[in-house]
Amino acid sequence: MILHPQLEKDCFVIGRLPLCALLLTNDANYPWFILVPQLHIHHIVRYKTDPAWPAPVWGAASARQYSKVDAKDIQGRLQDLLF
Secondary structure, eight states: OOOOHHHHHHEEEEEEOSSEEEEEESOTTSOEEEEEESOOEEEEOOOTTSTTTTSOSTTTSOOOOOOHHHHHHHHHHHHHHHO
């Protein structure tokens, strides 16, 4: 599966399922997952303490990149659960 260049730039690939890939957007303000390509679903975990609460997340705060360690930790935990 070939990802759009913007998705490659903005996301970590968590893994590939039979019909889609699971991506983690590189914005630690909101744990934000995307399923592509068969489905296009955004699942954004929200907390009352997040920078946009309770408004929509789009444009509310500048992206805060995950550290490499945090991104690898999330990736590893999800891979253990899903694959």
